[in-house]
Amino acid sequence: MIIQLIFQTFLIIILAPLLSGIIKKVKSFFQIRKGPGILQPYYDLLKLVKKDSVISNNVSWIFHAAPIISFAAVLAAGLLIPIYITQLPLGFAGDLIAVIYLFALARFFTALASLDAGSSFGGMGGSREMFIAALVEPALMLSIFAVALNVGSTNLGFISQTVSGMGIDAMSPYQILAFVALFIIAIAETGRIPVDNPATHLELTMIHEAMILEYSGRQLAIMELGAMIKQLLIFSLLANIFFPWGIASQGAGASALVLSFLVFVIKILVIGISMAVVETSTAKWRLFRLPELLSISLMLSFLALVSFIIVKGG
Amino acid sequence: MVDNYLFIGFVAFYLLGAVSALVFNKKDALCSYISFLSASIGALAGFAFSLSVILGDTFHFILNEGQIPEFGFFIDKLSAFFILVISISVFAVSIFSTGYVREYFGKKNIGYLCFLYNMFILSMILVICANNAIMFLIVWELMSVISFFLVVYEHEKIETRKAGFFYIVMTHIGTGFIILSFLIFAGTSGSFSFETFRAAGSTMTPFLKDSAFLFAFIGFGIKAGIVPFHIWLPYAHPAAPGNVSALMSGVMIKTAIFMLIRISFDFLGASQAWWGYSVLAVGTISAILGILYAVVEPDMKRMLAFSSIENIGIILIGLGASMIFLSNEKPILSAIAMMAALYHLLNHSVFKGLLFMGAGSLLYSTHTKNIEKLGGLIKRMPFSAILILIGVLSISAMPPFSGFVSEWLTFQSLLLTFNLDSNFAIIMLSISAAVLALTGALAAYCFLKFFGMVFLALPRSENAQHAREVNIPMLAGMGFFALLSIMLGILPAFILPMLDRIAASFIGTSGQSFSFGTFGTISIPSSAWISISTPGLLAIVLILMFIPIIILFTSKRNMPVYETWGCGQPFSTARNEYSAIAFSKPVQMWFKGLYRPAREMEVTYSSQYLKESFKFKSEIEQVFEKNFYTPVVDFVMAMSRKAKVIQTGSIHAYLGYIFGILVILFMFIIAGGS
Known part of the structure; x- marks a missing residue:
């Protein structure tokens, strides 16, 4: 159990930069760059x-603690999300x-932490990030409802x-x-x-980058x-909630685990590439759009919720 | 028998606190110590008493046996829970107060404050204990009037007097509705005893039931601060001294929730589905509007008051769901939703008490309530900063703090709607969950802004520059609540079984709605539904994750200190910082239809290109006040002006009126009226 936990943690840490690298590569392919x-x-x-x-002379302990707590x-969320096996050792610690x-x-x-250095950029980034989080939350909760009502649980492994x-x-x-919404x-x-x-x-367009501008x-x-x-975890959520086929369940043998792992990598790649396509084919929107x-x-x-009610016949 | 002593004990200690306040009126320090310590001992006795009732039997105590009306105290598990909540808050706030009132030494009458403080607590507890409508109304009125005097404690300020007036008017309108509701019950039962109300509740006609519920909902809703009756709350709570606002927001508004549960569940059996839907709808609207006004509010105590409206909304969402389940004959689900509501109620009294005390501490050391004028206090008040951060994380529902558990429970109980056959219920509860999610995100936004603007970066004013850490009793009071916030967050497995007993006592299930595994796992099983969470384990995982990262990444390394990046400008000052109004601007733009912001800009130029001065004023319109209350107030004023005609000022005319009334009454009796 402990081994599985450590393995999953390291797997997440090791795969995550690779995913970013691949998305960047795909984007440059579409932009006809090397x-x-x-x-x-x-x-x-x-x-x-x-x-x-190099740290700002205005900061307090929050600035030093924030990277550690965020990470x-x-x-910790990574241990609650199924990656290649549905049976999570700590699945009972928390749900979706x-x-x-x-x-x-x-x-x-x-x-x-973005507010701690006293820079305008940080505040701007923090404010926008929290704004977008507030925009996302109701849609997120409704799509979770649509999924959870169908399955009968909010626990991801289940x-x-x-x-x-x-x-x-x-x-x-x-x-x-619900998939499109998510x-x-x-x-x-x-x-x-x-x-x-x-x-x-650019000062006026960045959000996440503005928040971590003072870090080095x-x-x-x-x-x-x-x-x-x-990013990797959110893609795995999408993959394993909506297209979990091929994921290994409890007691699966070594070959099944390897297969399940390969399927997982392919699913993540597909989502990553479609994300890159979306990114290349659209322009950034104004914050207030x-x-x-x-x-x-x-x-x-x-609509997902309503169609659930209709399909299931109330 | 022990219960008797404990009950008499805590009443006696509050009375002792009140009397000693009057006796030692002239000696400020002595008076405050004796009085507040007495209150905290009373709180400990109350704590023991309520636990003994929750785990044991109902407590019944009658003063005048056999006479009618019988005056006495009736404390079942539900009332005991509320006494528990009050006692916990009173304990922490009393310790805090011994430090906080030093602010008033030599300036104000301390004995008066201490006397009112103790009487206020006693009246709240008597409200919970009353077994009779008349006695209830007396102590309810006592609570309202005493809290009015506490609100206007700093009566030399004109806005405080205004707030107090607003409060007392609104609260009396509420009492009017409560009396109506009680009269409906009494009309059926023929007595004012709550015992008979319970029996009458099942025999009343549906129309009477509906109107009794509606009047009670409006009457107690005004006290609880539900939208659209919330408008007094953001005036009254900030006007009171810090320790009193902690009690008013933390526990006084909960007494209204108590009576709402008592009447709609205990007396009326929550039999109509539309009651549940209306409570749910009102709760949802209160939650979202409360937090929307809180996000853009620059006055921190007003912000906390608006956030109380939000949290009352969340509690009502749980209550509404519980009523919907009960009216659909799903008592187990109803008990789960009720536990979510009660858990949130307990949590709110703890973290809101903590934050109001925190606001009191900030006011104590900086003398300003305006978030825009603070900043950089984390270095000047390091301990207060940590304690307030815990409160902020709890109210923003961050795991593993207390708010997360109760919001999780509320979401889970809303999800249980799939057990119902009604599509309407599924849609309503899902929309409510979506709005609750938005509320949660905005709460995080609001309190992030609060903490960031007050504690981080550079001080924005002289006041903040010279702020000093507050004294030890104040830190101790806040520290107790901070500790409790963490414990409520990671140990729900010890609290939920207790809430289960309480909910079972009036919903009537066998109390098997939750099962608890090892590590205190909470699972909600009902038909196919299994959702589990172990907040304690989550906390352990989170902390375990810290260790390797800390070891790996924070070894002693050279960390050169340099100025904040300012686009190449050579210095950074507080004027370059992001301001609170700018931080919440996106929300203001998003909901500009609701806020209807008005802004004024005044620019003077020294030459064609150079600005000499710049004034900016931005105001948010209080929609309800303007569109709902002002017309009513105008109407009342116009009618009174009309009625002035009969007030001639001549004694003969008044004697004439009395004579006329007498004649009409005699005619009525002669005609056979009863």
Whole structure:
């Protein structure tokens, strides 16, 4: 059990930068550039770890604690999300709602730290990040409702197992609607175009980058790694809630586990590539147009709920 | 027998506190110590008493046996729970008060404050204990009037007097509705005893039941601060001294929730589905509107008051869900939703008490309530900062703090709706959950802004510059609540069985709605539904995760200190910081239809290009006050002006009126009226 926990933790940490590298590579392919190699995020992180941190003279302990707390919260969420096996050793510690609130905890401390240095950029970033979080939350909760009402639980391992057991029957209108709603939410949560641009450092457009502007060296490295892990986890959520087929269940043999792992990698790659396609084909939206985007997501999840009621015959 | 002594004990200690306040009126320090210590001992006795009732039997105590009306005390598990909540709050707030009132030494009459404080607590407890409508109304009125005097304690300020007036008027309108509701019960039962109300509740006609419920909901709703009757709350709670606002917001508004549960569940059996829906709808609207006004509020005590409206809304969402389940004959689910509501009620009294005391501490050391004028206090008040951060994390429902557990429970109880056959219920409860999610996110936004603006970065004013850490009793009072917030967050397995007993006592299930595994896992099983969570384990995982990261990443390394990046500008000052109004601006733009912000800008130029001065004023419109109350007030004023015609001022005319009335009454009796 302990081994499985440690293995899952390391798996998440090791795979996360690779996913970012691949998305960047795919984006540069669409932009007809060569782009950096897919291992570039690892080199970046290693370089950052070797460097000294330069810190602002205004900051308090919150600034030093925030990267640690945010990173720990994201990692803890990683232990509640099924990756390649539905039977999570700590599955009983928390459910989907706990995962969302752990992400919220990570965001809360990052945003607090953004205010600590007393820079306008930080405050701007923190304010926008919390604003987008508020926009996302109702749609997120409604789509969770649509999924959870169908399965009968909010525990992720249970959801994956049930949907996987349903086979192709699981592809129902509400499942698809809820997936599209959650995909839009995933764009917002991972800070991608059209919500946020991960590549920008322009004052007026950055959100996540603005929050961590004062960080450098090791602290920046964990902040960046935390964001990459969060992205991987959100993609795994999408994959294993809506397309859990191929995931290994309890007592699976070694070959099944390997197969399940390969299927997982393929699913994540597909989601990552479609994310890259979305990013390349749209432009960043103005902050105050975002309520429109996320109300589409809200409507879709509401429709998912209504169609659940209709399909199940009330 | 022990119960008797404990009951008399805590009443006696509160009375002792009140009397000693009067006796030692002239000696400020002595008076405050004796009085507040007496209150905290009373709170300990109350704590023991309520636990003994929750785990044991109902407590019954009658003063005048056999006479009618019988005056006495009736404390079942539900009342005991509320006494528990009051006692916990009183204990922490009393310790805090011994430090906090030093602010008033030599300036104000301390004996008066201590006397009112003790009487206020006693009146709240008597409200919970009353077994009779008349006695209830007397102590309810006592509670309202005493809290009015506490609100206007700093009566030299004009806005405090206004707030007090507003409060006393609103609270009396509420009492009017409560009397109506009681009269309906009494009309059927023929007596004012609550015992007979319970029996009458099942025999009343549906129309009478509906109107009794509606009047009670409005009457107690005004006291609880539900939208649209909330408008007094953001005036009255901030006006009172810090320790009193902690009690008013933390526990006084809960007495209204207590009576709401008592009447709708205990007396009326929550038999109509639409009651549940209306409680749910009102709760949802209160939650979202409360937090929307809190987000943009620059005055921290007003912000906390608005957030109380939000939290009352969340409690009502749980209550409403519970009523919907009960009217659909799903008592187990109803008990789960009730436990969510009660858990949130307990949590709210703890973290809101903590935050109000925190606001009191900030006021004590900086003399300003305006968030915009603070900043950088984490270095000047390090201990208060940690304690307030715990309160902020709890109210924002961050795991593993207390708010998370009760919001999780509320979401789970809303999800249980799939057990119902009614599509309407599923849609209503799901919408409510979506709004609750938005509320939660906005609460995090609001309190992040509060903490960030008050404690982080550089001080924005002289007041904040010279702030000093508050004294030890104040820290101790806050520390007790902070500890409790953490414990309520990680040990729900010890509290939920207790709440289960309480809910079972008036919903009537066998109390098997939750099962608890090892590590204190909570699972909610009902038909196919299994959702489990172990907040304690979550906390352990979170902390275990810290250790390797801390070891790996924070070894002693050279950390050069440099100025904050300011686009190449050579210095950074507090004027470059992001302000509170800017921080909440996105929400203000998003909901501009609700806020209807008005802003004024005044720019003077020294030359064509250079600005000399710049004034900016931004105001949020209080929609309810403007569109709902002002017309009513105007109407009442117009009618009174009309009625002035008969007030001639001549004694002959008045004697004439009396004579006329007498004649009419005699005619009525002669005609056979009864």
